Amino acid sequence: MDFKEIQKLMDEFNSSPMRELEIEVDGFHMHLSKNDVPFLPPHHANPEFKQNVEQIKVKETKEETEKCEYITSPMVGSIYLQPEPDKQAYVKVGSRVHKGDVVCIIEAMKMMTEIKSNVDGIVSEILVENEELVEFDQKIFKVVEG
Numbered sequence: 405m406d407f408k409e410i411q412k413l414m415d416e417f418n419s420s421p422m423r424e425l426e427i428e429v430d431g432f433h434m435h436l437s438k439n440d441v442p443f444l445p446p447h448h449a450n451p452e453f454k455q456n457v458e459q460i461k462v463k464e465t466k467e468e469t470e471k472c473e474y475i476t477s478p479m480v481g482s483i484y485l486q487p488e489p490d491k492q493a494y495v496k497v498g499s500r501v502h503k504g505d506v507v508c509i510i511e512a513m514k515m516m517t518e519i520k521s522n523v524d525g526i527v528s529e530i531l532v533e534n535e536e537l538v539e540f541d542q543k544i545f546k547v548v549e550g
Contacts, residue, residue, distance in 0.1 A: 481512030
């Protein structure tokens with residue numbers, strides 16, 4: 405197959421309702437997929453791919469058994485994870501938080517609002533960056549029992 409034939413085939417595939425296409429002609433092999441995770445027949449699945457899938461399954465299983473809650477943004481604005489640029493962050497991964505503890509500040513319309521934890525536990529993940537714009541109800545901290 406020459407480049408023009410391949411390009412034409414790809415264009416036709418992109419405009420078609422097909423989700424996957426695999427072609428093998430005279431030693432030339434091409435696999436096209438519109439899926440997030442392409443289907444690979446057993447003879448094409450490599451050990452590295454299988455290992456990555458297993459790691460994802462283990463992570464999902466761990467998250468399902470690990471009871472967690474999220475602290476979410478009550479408003480739209482810029483988030484500040486520390487009270488001042490030269491001060492320590494309110495919380496970091498591993499910090500224990502209690503209901504009512506200040507975990508960050510959100511600035512909206514020149515007003516600084518302290519955001520307080522609505523859960524007890526240990527911060528296992530910070531889901532935003534300092535000074536990032538956050539949306540209403542966006543998850544900002546993952547908190548696990550502890």
